[in-house]
Amino acid sequence: MVRKTTPPQDLIRGIWKENPVLVQMLGLCPALAVTNTVKNALAMSAATFFVICCSSVLVSSCKSFIPKEVRISSYILVIATFVTLADMMLQAYAPVQHKELGAFIALIVVNCMILGRQEAFSARNTVFRSLLDAVGTGIGFTIALIMMGGFREILGTGSFLDIPLFGPGFEPWVVMVLPAGGFLTLGFILLAMGYAEQRRKAGESA
Amino acid sequence: MTDRVETDKLTITPPAPDAAPEQEPAEAKVSTFRLVATLAVAGILAGILIALVNQHTHPIIETYRAEQLRKAVYEVLPGIARYDTYYLIDGALRPALPQGAKESDYKRAYFGYDEGEELKGVALSRGESGFQDIVLVIFGFDPAAGTLSGMKVLESKETPGLGDKIFKDQAFVDQFFAGPRLPLLGVKAGAGKGEPNEIDTITGATISSKVVISIINHAVEEWTPVLEQGVPEEAKP
Secondary structure (H helix, E strand, C coil): CCCCCCHHHHHHHCCCCCCCCCCCCCCHHHHHHCCCCHHHHHHHHHHHHHHHHHHHHHHHHCCCCCCHHHHHHHHHHHHHHHHHHHHHHHHHHCHHHHHHHHHHCHHHHHCHHHHHHHHHCHHHCCHHHHHHHHHHHHHHHHHHHHHHHHHHHHHHHCEECCEECCCCCCCCCHHHHCHHHHHHHHHHHHHHHHHHHHHHHHHHHC | CHHHHHCCCCCCCCCCCCCCCCCHHHCCCCCHHHHHHHHHHHHHHHHHHHHHHHHHHHHHHHHHHHHHHHHHHHHHCCCCCEEEEEEEECCEEECCCCCCCCHHHCCEEEEEECCCCCEEEEEEEEEEECCCCEEEEEEEEECCCCEEEEEEEEECCCCCCCCCHHHHCHHHHHHHHCCCECCCEEECCCCCCCCCCEEECCCCCHHHHHHHHHHHHHHHHHHHHHHHHCCCHHHCC
């Protein structure tokens, strides 16, 4: 296979340029649902990071054994296994966060960001490059979730990582921690990114 | 999603004309047996892995749950030195379960005693549908005086910022520790007549607050006949 990207590029592109949430629009369900506080965003990112890294390594190392007719089922099986493990470990070691995230841990299975990386990258690349790609994508996902969690927690509850930022006079903007706040936040972040991109392109052509 | 995968330009590049052909067409048709076998083996391996991790994490999870429950009983029955767990079996209280029975299949009451072995109160837990999902509450009360001694929400998925005030709003929670009379009556904040059984509901979380009140009233109603029989002498541990 002709290589077009170098290993460092595998790692870096998922972080910002092809950020799974903000650019590729994948994995939006957890990004909208559990980013009402930074802590929840961190727990969700950690679980997803674990799942995508383990799945990418396993899929890329077993790729020659998997007949292509059943590859999607195999990927889902691999992902579901690691999600179950992450679920049990979170429940044992971070029970408070596990309770907050509820059903969304189990729903990591259907995060198409993870399945997308298996199909598009791990299934055709070496274990090392797949791991780099997974780490990059995982970091990109974490950055997006923390951005959203920070924005929503600061406006919705007036704190960051449970540390109050404003005086007692602060009136929390409750809608920001409700589902509607997730859509608003994502919309504004995408608007800002689109605007920056437009400015950059205008600057290049000028 | 398929579109997304296929348009991943970075990884799919046309092979150079002189490059060795990909080995894909070599096995044009894979036997059905091989497909089933692949998935079966993968499934078995996944099962073994999950079972192994579960063996490790299950005791930790159970210990944590038991610890949370123990703390909650002490919290809703202030001033107790120890408590006994009784199970409701065939309409009577028993200190132990029949052999092989699962603890979660039986309703439980926690009898709290102070240092002088006086019965201070009874703690009960019960779940009912809230605004989103089941709200699970544990509360302590004094059956003789008919007053509540405390309440704690064990599990709830109520709306963050609104319904979750049933355990985050200290003013609401404090009302249950102030010894209100049973059965409780939920009133709009400020609309009460100063009766000893009134609980001010939370503005914006009326349904969630009323669920807490109804859980307590229903549980007391259900258990009063059982508690009136008292604990059978021979059943005392």
